[in-house]
Amino acid sequence: MTDPHADTPLDSSLSRRTLIRATGIGVLAAAASPAFAQTPAAPPTTVTSPPRDFSRGGAPTTYFSDPDILTIDPVFNNYAQPNAAIQRIWTGALWAEGPAWNAQGRYLVWSDIPNNRQMRWIEDDGRVSVFRTPSGNSNGNSFDFQGRQLSCEHLNRRVVRYELDGSATVLADAFEGKKLNSPNDIVAHTDGSYWFTDPPYGGQLYEGAPDAAGGPSNPSGRINPKLGQLPGIGTAKRELPTNCYRIDPSGRIDLVVTEAQVPDPNGLCFSPDFKKLYIASTGKGPGDSGPGGKGDVHVFDVGTDNKLSNQKLFSDCMLDGVKCGPDGLRCDVDGNLWVSSNAGRAVGYNGVSVFNPAGKLIGRIRLPEVCGNITFGGPKRNRLFMAASQSIYAVYTATQGAGPG
Structure with missing residues (x-):
């Protein structure tokens, strides 16, 4: 076969099947000719050369199973839908995050954090439009058991709920009189409570607003956090550690996980029976005085x-010696944990890692972009939506997501 982007043909002994078995950019680059390795016309994806087109207009995969859905343990074959291909259903974000599925409205909503907006994809016709702007540089979104949208706002350092009548309620913006850092992700519990993480990632120009002069994320005061903002923004300073909190139905806010237990907490989700809570710990954030998280996932028993x-x-999210930084988490109905993977430049390890309830890796989904967050949706809740850098990807599975979107 011949690479259309290079002057030198690829070794004819390098079959398409060999490329499929290859994992990551290293094997592909080593197998290609020197000309291809040095001057590719486009970054190679995880499988094909030339790069695979994930869009609706792209050529269909010619395999019964998608070559970018990998079975690590045979049990994963029970959860991967063999004849379903990964699709890029939209692109155009600066950083896509927080996908959430509204079952009644049959739409997906997600955050485009730097663009300060939320987007919506309508399931029946695939139309995408701006859903809410400004969004307070929202990150994580979810829907509770009453169908109300929950959003974590970096810019305003708060958690809000959008009521069914169209109004908005601030659920949390402080703990013990101190302003929150930048709430990141949120999940609903069957008892009516909400649980959320509060790392510091919104304390930067790109995803929110840095601290006022002298604050941990702006110690020199050289950055003016008020530029481009509405009145009142840019006056707060980080006051709290990176903790996890529970919002009681009464409105009381309780500290449930400390920074010492899980530094820089990010995505979180409950097991299907709500007896376990999973929390992703990510890297050091702006203003952190400690070492920050190690890019791993922790689990607690919930009493x-x-x-x-x-x-x-x-x-520890180390796969083949590659750190697959976790972010968004979702469980399926059998308790398997689906974890978004940000492996940076380690092409072939970005996407989704799937673990059984014992923590054993059973499958992977490879994407051509780093993946920040995921959710299950669709009318049957059997479609996995993946917010990956600039794009939204989707693939049907042979299971259902647990809990609301």
Whole structure:
């Protein structure tokens, strides 16, 4: 076969099947001719050369199973839909995050954090439009058991709920009189409570607003956090550690996980029976005085009194020696944990990693962009939506997501 982007043909012994078995950019680059390795016309994806076109207009895959859905353990064959291909259903974000599925309205909503907007994809015709702007540089979104949207706003350092009548309610903006950092992700519990993480990633220009002069994320005061903002923005300073909180139905806010337990907490989700809570710990954020998270996932037992215990390291997210930084988390109905993967420039490891309840890797989904967050949706809740850098990807699965979107 011949690479149309190079003057030198690829070795004819390098079959398409060989490329499919190859993982990551290293194998592909090593197998290609020197001309291709040095001057590619476009960044290679995980499988094909020339790069695969994931869009609706792209050529269909010629395999019964998508070559970018990898079975690590045979049990994963029970969860991957063999004749379903990964599709890029939209692109155009600066950084896509927080996908959430509205079951009644049959639409997907997600955040485009730097563009300060939320987007919406309509399931019946695939139309995408701006859903809410400004969005407070929202990050994580979810829907509770009453169908109300929950959003974590970096810019305003708060958690809000959009009511069914169109009004908005501020659920949390402070703890013990101190302003929150930048709420990141949120999940609903069957008892009516909401659980959310509060790392510092919104304390930067790109995704929110840095601290006022002298604050941990703006110690020199050289950055003016008020530029381009509405009145009142840019006056706050980071006051709290990176904790996780529970919003009681009464409105009370309780500290449930400390920074010492899970530094820089990011995505979180409950097991299907709500007896376990998973939390992703990500890297050091702006203003952190400590080492920050290690890019791993932790799990806690959830007691009937909402107290957490028996903390364990669920996964260090090291796959084949590559750190697949976790972010968004979702469980399926069998308790498998689907984890978005940000492996940076390690092409072939960005996408989604799937673990069984014991923490064993059973499958992977490879994407051509780093993946920040995921959710299950669609009318049957059997479609996995993946917010990956600039784009939204989707693939049908043979399972259903647990809990609301």
